[in-house]
Amino acid sequence: MSKRFWWGLSAAAALVLAAGTAQAQQFFRIGTGGTAGTYYPVGGMIANAVSQPGKIVVTAQASNGSVANVNGINGGAMESGFSQADVATWAQKGTGIYEGKPNVPGLRLIANLYPESVHVVVKKGSGIKSVADLKGKRVALDEPGSGTIVNARAILAAYGVSEKDIKPEYIKPNQAGDKMKDGSLDAFFFTGGAPAGAIAELASSGSGIEILPIDGPQGEALRKASPFFAADNIPADTYKGVGAVNTLAVGAQWVTSDKADTNTVYEITKALYAEAAQKQLANGHAKGKYITKENAVKGAGIPFHPGAEKFYKEAGLLK
Numbered sequence: 001m002s003k004r005f006w007w008g009l010s011a012a013a014a015l016v017l018a019a020g021t022a023q024a025q026q027f028f029r030i031g032t033g034g035t036a037g038t039y040y041p042v043g044g045m046i047a048n049a050v051s052q053p054g055k056i057v058v059t060a061q062a063s064n065g066s067v068a069n070v071n072g073i074n075g076g077a078m079e080s081g082f083s084q085a086d087v088a089t090w091a092q093k094g095t096g097i098y099e100g101k102p103n104v105p106g107l108r109l110i111a112n113l114y115p116e117s118v119h120v121v122v123k124k125g126s127g128i129k130s131v132a133d134l135k136g137k138r139v140a141l142d143e144p145g146s147g148t149i150v151n152a153r154a155i156l157a158a159y160g161v162s163e164k165d166i167k168p169e170y171i172k173p174n175q176a177g178d179k180m181k182d183g184s185l186d187a188f189f190f191t192g193g194a195p196a197g198a199i200a201e202l203a204s205s206g207s208g209i210e211i212l213p214i215d216g217p218q219g220e221a222l223r224k225a226s227p228f229f230a231a232d233n234i235p236a237d238t239y240k241g242v243g244a245v246n247t248l249a250v251g252a253q254w255v256t257s258d259k260a261d262t263n264t265v266y267e268i269t270k271a272l273y274a275e276a277a278q279k280q281l282a283n284g285h286a287k288g289k290y291i292t293k294e295n296a297v298k299g300a301g302i303p304f305h306p307g308a309e310k311f312y313k314e315a316g317l318l319k
Contacts, residue, residue, distance in 0.1 A: 026264045028058045030254070031069035031081030033146070035062050036174030036198035037190070038116070038287060039082045039252070045284040046254075046291075049277035050268045058268065066147030067097070073257050074104045080260070084116060084147035084191065085251035086228040089301030097150055106258040108305035110269060112298050114290035115249040117232050118151055119190045121173075121199055123180055124208040124241070128187060131159040131212055140169040140176035140188035151250070152189035154226065158218040173198040181206060193252065193287035194238050203239035211239070215246040222248060228301065251299045252287075258305065265307025273315070293317060 030047055033039030043060030051058045061078065063069055069081025070091045083091075090096030094103035122128040128137065134156070141163075142148035149170070153163065169176070169185065176188035177198045190196055203209045211234060214222070223229045232249035236242070256265060271277055273293040281288035297304075297317045304312065312318040 025054060026056045026261065028056060028080060028260075028264060028268065029078040030058065030060045031063040031072050031078045032060050033063060033065040033082065033192070034143075034172040034174065036172060036177075036196070037065075038193035038196050038285075039065065041197070042113070042193065042252075042285055042287060042291075043082060045281060045288065046272065049280045050271040052267065052271065056264060056267055064143050064145035066145075067091075067150070068145035070104055070107060070255065071145075073107065073255065080110065080254060080256040082113070083253050083255050084151075084228075085112070085253050085299055085301055086226065087147045087150065088253050088255050089228065092302040107302055108256055108258050108260070108308075109300050109302050110254040110256055110265060110305055110308045111272065111291075111296040112300060113252045113254055114193055114287040114295070115230065115232060116147075116191050116252045117194045117234050118155065118214055118248045118250075119192070119194070119196065119199060119234070120155070120187060120212040120214065120247075121176075121180070121190065121202070122187045122210050122212060124210050126186065126210070128210075128212070131155060131214065131218070132161060134159075134187055135161055135165045136167075137186035138167045138169065138184065140171050140173075140179070140185055142189060142191075143170050143172055146191075147250070148189050148191040151191045151248075154222065155189070155214060155218075155248075158222050177202040180209075187212075191250065193285075194234050195286055200239055203242060208241045209239065211242055211245045211247070213246045214248050219246070219248060228299070253299075255302070256305050260305060260307070262305075262307040262310070265305045266310050267307075269308045269311040273311075 032043035047058040047060040066083040066087040091104040092107040141152040173190045179185035229248045236244040
């Protein structure tokens with residue numbers, strides 16, 4: 001009887017402990033982008049680097065990109081997501097594409113991650129040398145909900161091209177690459193960290209690609225009108241057979257809600273900049289070496305989440 005009593009007591013204690021552990025374990029989702037872009041592999045890499053088994057489980061999930069992630073965070077479909085700096089700022093402040101629409105005042109920053117280059121991809125030898133040459137062409141602008149489509153419209157306008165002047169398609173870069181291969185698409189836009197998988201694959205197959213420059217008076221006008229754009233250069237041979245290209249970039253940011261648990265965000269932020277995670281990121285993707293605590297606080301257009309802010313203050317990066 002005594003043994004049965006103690007066995008039952010131990011079992012009950014184990015159940016309570018297990019329940020407490022399950023209750024304590026936090027799940028934290030990161031909305032990324034399409035599987036052929038840069039957000040998706042970088043999101044998976046970050047999730048692996050910061051997850052703490054039994055404590056915090058971080059997962060990356062594919063999505064339509066920046067706008068979809070911001071809206072998903074606002075609606076509770078995910079705890080966090082990646083967003084272009086411009087989209088995050090507009091969403092939080094109710095400006096830009098969110099002007100006159102419901103905005104997301106509770107959006108908060110975990111970290112600025114890396115620069116995202118604007119790619120305007122055409123087939124090699126197509127005769128298209130400038131964004132202005134896209135008039136009358138079949139051009140993919142990415143899917144609604146992406147940051148790319150917002151950038152594409154602004155860039156076309158800077159070169160005197162409206163959406164009505166082109167034959168637009170609203171598809172992801174991997175689908176655009178397939179259509180370019182079979183000759184049913186002339187160009188596509190993609191804003192993302194270079195090298196982007198879909199573009200690298202396209203460059204290595206068939207007749208190759210060219211990337212149109214975004215510089216000169218038009219690039220300068222875009223930077224002046226939209227300070228989140230920065231001058232950027234995609235180095236030669238980032239993509240097979242493609243020389244160095246002057247373009248624009250925006251920051252890729254990891255954002256969350258002001259409702260996210262402060263300690264969870266603190267632990268995730270701290271883990272992101274631990275030595276082991278930093279090595280994993282630097283070796284895992286070309287953009288991983290940019291994900292440093294020093295870069296994390298640059299270009300913050302929205303307030304930091306209190307958990308992230310606590311870490312950056314401890315690290316002496318914020319006052």
